[in-house]
Amino acid sequence: MNRIRRVVLVTTLFLVFFAVGNATPVLFDQLPKNNSYFGRGSVYFYVNITSTGLDTNNVWLSLTSEDAYLNNESWDNYTMQCSQYATDNWLCTKSVSFSIAGSDTLEFFYFTAKDTDYGNLGNSTSPLRFKIDRTPPEISFIHPKNYTYVFGNTSINISATDSVSGINTSSAQFSAAGSVWSPMTSLTGYLNTYTYANDQIISVRARAADNVGNYNMSEVNITIDNEIPSLLVTSPVTGSILNDDKLFSVNVSDRFSGVNTTRVTYFINQSYPLVCSGNVCSSTVKTKNFGDGDYNIPFTVYDNAGNSNSSIVLVTFRNSRPSVILTPKNYVKDDITFTAAIVRPGGIITAVNLIVNATQSLSTAMSCNPGFTQCTYPFNTKTFTDGIYDLRASASNVLGYDIKDTGTLVIDNTNPEIIIESANYTKAILTINVRVNDPNGDSQKVSYTILGVPKLMSCLQQNDVLYCTSQYDFSPLADGPYNITIAATDRLDHATVKSKIIFVDKNPPEFRSLKITPLNPGLPTNVSLEADIVDQGSAVKSVSSSINSPTTTVSTNLVHTSSNWTARVSATSMGAYQVDLTAVDENGNSVTFDNVGYFYLGQLSCGDGVCQSSENYCLCQMDCYAPTCTTGSVDCRSGIPTCLSSSGTVTGSSAANTTSAAGGSSTTNAPSSTTVPGKNVPDAVKTKETITVRELVETLTVVNPVPTSIVIALVIAALVFFKFRKNLKKKEKVDSFFSK
Incomplete structure (x- = not known):
């Protein structure tokens, strides 16, 4: 039994010791609250702790900024001061200055306390947080606006926003003319302006704070006006009987803030505005309505x-009386007849007068039937200029009623004016833009015709002009001129009807020929270029040359003369020159003709029987062969032998070849089988003769041995023979050249 008691006692003591030795403090009710805001200066931290054996030397605050937290920097630890306010209950505090912290920054923190074990409120991975708010709210006046007039018990209404801690609406106040601050309800207050003099300018200030006490203020200047405007109704007068159209007119004025001309009205079943000019506001009222x-x-x-100010006028409307209806109105031309139809004449009508008034005037009596139910007047509109005219037919009557009909007459005896504003050239889709000048234009009656097919255009009326547009796809058509006919009817x-020629231009210019003068100058000189380049769709806009000399490449713009494009270039470096041409037409199509011209500055070895690398048929016909032309003849004007057809265009293998390139441009390349353009024969003649002499010497010295003196004599004789033969052939070629 004693042994059992000892075991129980030991076990109980162990459990008690274990429980006491591992006590963990409980932390709660801290400040700052999580996700709260603090303003300027220091932040007071505290936390409540429940602990039976709190180690007050081991209670601390861990604190870090948002940047440090995101960069995994170490936390700042602050030992807190603790005081016991009840059994096992403690309050631990610490004040930390944030004067150097930035505005609107986020701060992270947590608390740690030790009993026999550690307890936390928050931790390094799930910390508490608060934001420092040092930015005051934004405040602006909704009413009144700065430098405006106010009257009576006017409202003071502001807008206040704060993006961090929010607005403390109960802090909103306003002050007028330096008076004490008055509270505002829901950012609205009221100012009694009757305590101030008329036309007095006072300042009104409003202020509000955010939820951490940051204040801001806004101010406006306003002018007091508590005097009502003056109002005098000049028409109609009280007691008058009105019919038809009557002018309502008032005189208004205000000494201080001025009349609000948008708020001068009269009321008949509903409010209608009066239009003001100066101090007079008026409107024509149709009493028949x-x-x-x-x-x-x-x-x-x-x-x-x-x-505000008001005045009431008592009037009577009476429109149940005879009426007159005048026709025609609106658009007229040529000869017309005005007709005035009188409804319920009642035997009181005595005459009807017609008035046409604008730049010219007509006032005349109309011809009426016996019962005055219809009156007419013939009118030739061509006696008046085109324009807008006011019409009025007035029926005189024994009761003095103003019986009339008015309207507008538009006289138009002029045809529309058509202005075609489309481009002159196109490659594919052309936007056809047309202006039709006619004050009475009809947007449904403007059309274009291409290749005999008419189509309506889309038109927009602006004042007296119709702006019309359509699109037409010319891409299936060949290059050349096409007629667009525009028809407009008002x-x-x-x-x-008006027409315009549109040029379809999809292809680049065409090269026909190039003339270079001189082709083989012996000394540095100016060389003339004369190019024949045409364009089927539009016209050639520009031509430029690129001349590749022995030392450099020179670009030159050619000038358009009456028939060709010309330029003069300076040739100073001895050697061969190659000419490239680039042409652009009016529609932007471009092409480059490579290797279309050749000339040589310096002395050529013509007549030696060899077509040298710098020679061709055009520069040395004695040594170089002409190209084989199936039709026409050989043209040497460009320095390159080319075949011409009977029409004068370049043909044959020596002509430049054209290759189209994207974007409307092309490049031409001459044959590259020889160093010099137009060189058609190999350097073989002299070589053949040399081999013949060599073979003769070998034959004489090897095959048939003879004395050396005889061999030398035979060799000299052979050389003289071949020289004579060569000179004879040269003479034959020269004679042939000059005979041609």
Whole structure:
């Protein structure tokens, strides 16, 4: 039994010791709260701890900035001061200055305390956080705006925002003219302006703070106006009987803020604006739009501060009386007849007068039937200039009623004017732009015709001009001129037709010939270039040359003369010159003709019987062969022997070959089988003669041995024979050349 008691006792003591030795403190109710905000200066940290054996020397605050946290830098640890306020309950505090921290920065922190074991509130991987907010809120006035007029008990309304800690709306206040600050409800307050003099300028300030106490303020200057504007109704007058169209007019003024001309109105069943010019505001009222009867019509005016004034006029509308209807109106041409139809004449009509008034005037009595139900007047519109005219037919009557009909007459005896604004050249799709000048143009009656097919254009009316556009695809058509015909008809069937030639130009210019003068100057000189280059679709816009000399390459622009493109270039370096040409047409198509010209500066060895590397048939016909031409003849104007057809165009194997390139450009390349363009024979003649002499010497000295003196004599005789034969052939070629 004693042994069992000892085991139980030991076990119990072990459990108690284990429990006491591993006590963990509980941390709670900290400041700052998680995800809270703090303003300027120091931040006061505290945490509540429940612990039976708190080690007050081992309670600390761990703190780091957002940048340090993201960069895994070490935490700053601060020992906290703890005081016991109840059994096993402690309050530990620490004040930390954040004066050097940036505005709106995020800070991370957690607490650690030790009893016999450690306890935490937050930790390094899941810390608590708060943000430092030192930026004041943004404040602006919604009403009143700066430098505006106000009246009465005006509202003060502001907008306040803060992107960090938010706005403390209960902190909003305003002050007028240096008065004490007055609270605002939901950012709105009210100012009694009657305590200030009219036309007095006062400043109004408003301020508000965010949730950590950062304040900001905004200010506006306003002018007081508590005087109502003046209003005098000049038409109609009280007690008048109105019919047809009547002018409503008022005189208005305001000494301080001025009349708000957008708020001068009269009211008949609803509010209608009056149009102001100076101090007079008016509008023509069609009384026929309202039923007959008595009306109390209020006229109202507001000033720019908001003060208002009203005046009521009592009138009677009476429109159940005879009426007149005048036709025609709107668009007319040639000879017309005005007709005035009178409804319910009632035997009171005595005459009807017609007035046409604008740049010219007509006032005349109309011819009426006995019952005055219809009156007419013939009118030749061509006696008046084209334009807009006011019409009025007035019926005189025994009761003095103003019985009339008015309208607008548009006289148009002129055909539309067509202006075609499309480009002159196109490669494929052309936008056809047309302006039709006619104040009475008809957007549904403008068309274009190409190759006999008419199509309507899309038109937009702006003032007196129709802007019309369409697109046409010319890509299936061959290069050349095409006629576009534009037809326009106005509302009165006046028609105009106008045409324009459009050039379809998809291909680059064509090379026909090049003339170089001289082809073989002996000394440095100016060499003339004369190129014949044409374009089927449009016209050649520019031609330039690239001359490859023995030492450099020189580019020169050719000048267009009456028929060809010409240039003079300076040749100073001895040797061969190769000429390339580049041509561009008016539609931007370009082509390069490579190796189309050749000339040589210096002395050639013509007449030696050998077509040297720098020679060809054009520069040395005695030594070089002409190309074989199936038709036509050989042309040497470019320095390169080329075959010409009967039409004068270049043919044959010596002509340049053209290769089209993307973007409307092309490149031509001459044959490259010889060093010099147009060189058609090998250097074989002299070699053959030399071999013949060599064979003769070998035959004489080896095959048939004879004395040396005889061999020498035979060799000299052979050389003289071959020299004579060569000179004879040279003479024959020279004679042949000059005979040609």
